Amino acid sequence: MKPLSLHPDRLFSAEADQRAIARRLYQTVENQPIVSPHGHTDPAWFARDEAFSDPASLLVTPDHYLFRMLFSQGVSLESLGLPRLDGGPSELNPRKIWQVFADHYHLFLGTPSRIWLDHTFHSVFGIDRVLGSASAMEIYDTIDNQLARPEFAPRALFERFNIEFLATTEAALDPLAEHDLIQASGWSGRVATTYRPDAVVDPENEDFSEGVLMLGELTGEDTSTWAGYLAAHRLRRQYFKARGAVATDHGHPSARTENFSVTKCQQLLEGALQGKLSREQSDQFRGQVLTEMAQMSLDDGLVMQIHAGVVRNHHQSIMTQFGRDRGADLPAPVNFVTGLRPMLDRLGHEAGLTVILFTLDESSYSRDLGPLAGHYPCLRLGPPWWFFDSVEGMLRHKRSVLETAGFYNTCGFNDDTRAFLSIPARHDVARRIDCRHLAELIAEHRLSEDDGVELARLLAVDLARDAYGLASSST
């Protein structure tokens, strides 16, 4: 049996001076509340507060980090319980799914998934041995038994995790019924939605025309006109804001923005609704809407998040068999300097606007992001995204952007996860890496320890509160 424990110095530098400093810094932020302004948990959990059903459907089947790695080593998605679009057979027995996962747990050595899972197993469920073929069923039972208990229901865990603010993400047409339920419930937990209009912004989405029509019906605007289309977005943003939203989120294939005339915009919208846009014109349309969204953010105060540069559903046979979002999204090169220029020409100087940038192209860290955020008042840098929400990924990000952008043009950590139980683990990793990095600066006399203590606190909670306009829970 391999024992499982969490070493108190994990993720700190092994060098003694730095480790000692990192420990001291970490003690000051370890127990700070969790501010989670961007993520993808299911609001139904908090609306209904029902027990999670079983370990596999909670921890394995929905986690694309896990099933992409397993798939890469020859494990079928069916055996992990992912439903086929054609209704073909897919594993339903959560114990069998769990065993497959456990049999391949060694694949995650050295990956962030392993860190998050081990942390979750140990600190949420008290498990003290490493998952593997032999331990699989015992660990399954340990988790399963606990999930049935009231202190493992979603709201109870939310409180145990000391979450001060949790943002979910919903599409523009979502009625937000779950968020209404949460608000009506009188529960004190702060769970807010986020406006994610991609499906009604992307003419290449197969449901675009229908979506824009529904957008008009929902808002009473004529979304076949450019003015009506924009007005409808404004109304939906208000609707989201009334359900707690503090931000919007935009997942675009590039960082392109545009600043066209109204006539051109009307032409693009008409073409988009008729499905007649070329690839280039669709890109123009998305780019124009991004600029409009920035304008609306300036007007209504919602923070704008841009997640740019993803090739979605790269693997055709996975798309055909299992549909969207099945682990086959891949990064694309991004040029923010060129892409954002039209939007920045119009709005870049506005200190009242906050636009947060995310990339999967690390070559843009020092070439685009540091220099842009170090000049434009409206820009802040998001934390490392997706594949780079990892020990090495975070260190590369810090080392590449902070010398140019400084700490104050960043916005703290996002966990960006649908894996609710991993949230404490992810914030813990972020805080440890923050402290490790600050300890390095301090040990090399690039920063005083007093300044380090202040920055650790900023990075753990205050920058996120500030960037997303959140009042502290203690105020």
Add this chain to the structure above:
Amino acid sequence: MKPLSLHPDRLFSAEADQRAIARRLYQTVENQPIVSPHGHTDPAWFARDEAFSDPASLLVTPDHYLFRMLFSQGVSLESLGLPRLDGGPSELNPRKIWQVFADHYHLFLGTPSRIWLDHTFHSVFGIDRVLGSASAMEIYDTIDNQLARPEFAPRALFERFNIEFLATTEAALDPLAEHDLIQASGWSGRVATTYRPDAVVDPENEDFSEGVLMLGELTGEDTSTWAGYLAAHRLRRQYFKARGAVATDHGHPSARTENFSVTKCQQLLEGALQGKLSREQSDQFRGQVLTEMAQMSLDDGLVMQIHAGVVRNHHQSIMTQFGRDRGADLPAPVNFVTGLRPMLDRLGHEAGLTVILFTLDESSYSRDLGPLAGHYPCLRLGPPWWFFDSVEGMLRHKRSVLETAGFYNTCGFNDDTRAFLSIPARHDVARRIDCRHLAELIAEHRLSEDDGVELARLLAVDLARDAYGLASSST
């Protein structure tokens, strides 16, 4: 006199904890046999087993790492013995070549060449002082005298180096006579060829049409038809496989693949044979053949190696005076996500196919390679290639890809060298850096030492055996 020795802790972190762990890990892999599944040594050495002629023609003149650096600092290629195409004068005296090399040995400080050479000098030839102007002739004599002895003949060194498997690389039209000689000799050393068809795949190669014609003659296929062209490749692959080949190798200017109709393929082939393709069409042809080679690899089990993104023979005057491969090859940006998509759409899900990817564009490590290998069953990541087969290069590669792809989607080390005597040095560097990296993870409590020991063994030999389908020598 500057003494030359090899410190037992070389290349390990200077930090005491990590160094101690690295030492322990290294002891477990230090004496493992060498598995070398990709390289460019001359099979004639092992076929004929004749003594190497002299230090300069063995160690200096054929090594493009050395003559490119010397050339960059004003040393002429003629003075290093490289033959001119026009038959003009070039140094013939190996002692003079050696002296020029020794006079400039300081240029290699901090480079991997220096590490490989010092290791070779010390551990193969027992030299205990640093090469330089003053020591040049003494060291020349020391090496020269030993080369004449039977224990320094190619097969003896092969055995002394504890090489379990050594792949050479030959062109598609090569008769493989040397490999036949090796097989017929009864020698136990395992030297295998690799199928490298670039010259009959690249319409921009000046010998393409003639080569395709010869390909037809060798195989009895009509290579002027697309079906015949493919069938001829299949037959040559079988021919290579019968001479031990376990893999193919493809050096392409980009990672482009295609998936055209047979009609289009036939048109491209005809244009190629008539020398009428545009640059874009030549690229299409190469891309299509890459997909076909992947299909053939699925069918015949040969592992496919893609070395993408090189601008060959960049320096026109060197090409004119000295011909190909004279140190003027340079990296090109590569986008594997876009480039490989057509091939992956067709074959990406095949766990029975192994495609190993190499790049000279480090920005593709985390943007393309980690995420691709972390999803597609057919993909594995090759070790850092060429300029990046170095201490810092290896560390960047590990830190950039392993958190996303994991260890099991990699394939161990390739020495990729024509410098036979440097093979032990190169594998030693790789093993030291593996252990150093694992020690860092262990010291930071990101990995248990038990897992580290297993991974060190995997990285040293087992991943290479597994990826290239090699049985262990001890089984």
Add this chain to the structure above:
Amino acid sequence: MKPLSLHPDRLFSAEADQRAIARRLYQTVENQPIVSPHGHTDPAWFARDEAFSDPASLLVTPDHYLFRMLFSQGVSLESLGLPRLDGGPSELNPRKIWQVFADHYHLFLGTPSRIWLDHTFHSVFGIDRVLGSASAMEIYDTIDNQLARPEFAPRALFERFNIEFLATTEAALDPLAEHDLIQASGWSGRVATTYRPDAVVDPENEDFSEGVLMLGELTGEDTSTWAGYLAAHRLRRQYFKARGAVATDHGHPSARTENFSVTKCQQLLEGALQGKLSREQSDQFRGQVLTEMAQMSLDDGLVMQIHAGVVRNHHQSIMTQFGRDRGADLPAPVNFVTGLRPMLDRLGHEAGLTVILFTLDESSYSRDLGPLAGHYPCLRLGPPWWFFDSVEGMLRHKRSVLETAGFYNTCGFNDDTRAFLSIPARHDVARRIDCRHLAELIAEHRLSEDDGVELARLLAVDLARDAYGLASSST
């Protein structure tokens, strides 16, 4: 009060072995003279030797590193004293400017500006507390009082800083009157100009046609013909060389070079003078001139510096309100391998030519710069530029290029600054990082300490002297 001091081990690794080695190396170079072959100080300072007026106009208002960061956090450029083009109000009181700067000094935590400023405050002005809102006026007075004293006049500081050579940069049409004054003054300080012809090389510059006309008038050449245009450049280069210039400098949006026929060049020049070139043609023109400048450098011995890949004046409203060079310049992707090829085909083999390359696209370090400099005799690599003249930036540069290019294809440090008082700080940072990096190699047994001592000296002064053809001050 936060005390300000400079730790003797600052910027060295915290690991004890490496730190001890770094200390030993640093002691050997700490007091070497400063060789500054590329920068932007004002020659009028040294020509007239008048006292600097006040702390704000000396240290804050002209420093784009400072005002871009302050602007990014909502501080107006007017409040920092930057003049508006429309003559609108801008702060004139240096004390008020200083207070705004001090109030935001925390923004620079972790940035190189903070290191340079603290070093300047402490070592030039003897300040022993950290700048901040409370200490602002006291520190202002401390500096202001000293600036009035003769030992703080430009020449006195130049001597105190132990500057052996200082290059300024002037436009092609500059009469260089200040440099004539310096030469005529009999002062022993060596201040030389540098030929920067961008304004008469870039057809997209609004003053191009007028500038080329003036270039003709200044030289007596007919600059409406290609031959005359080139001849005029040659004459101006001679004029600059007579005022001490050892180099030229070229700030281009890309690394593109061309090698067109004279007929094509004449057509491009005519189009450029008539303002009729397309964007692509303007780029061709700039690329052709870059090749011509390399040819002239071969002929007249001036070292050629190429600073490639900047999007100048990215922020339209800043350009409109404040003009050029107001902190809104941003990096662009650069491909040197493709871009420089036409020039290198013509001149790359010339060991008598020195072309020094700079980039803001770090992905080109290992992909382009290391391999290019490791082959072509004419190429050397400049130090990390602009945003990357920082601790992490320097380390990334070293780790990415040195294993391929070696130390001898680099050219030491450039401070590249208009902030005269920061020159000792910048060279100190460079020397410390050099020693830190060498100490890492030594501690890991990749380099002997003897070799490290030699390399530290090379990096501190000798490579710069050699690359720029400067005789040592002691010879």
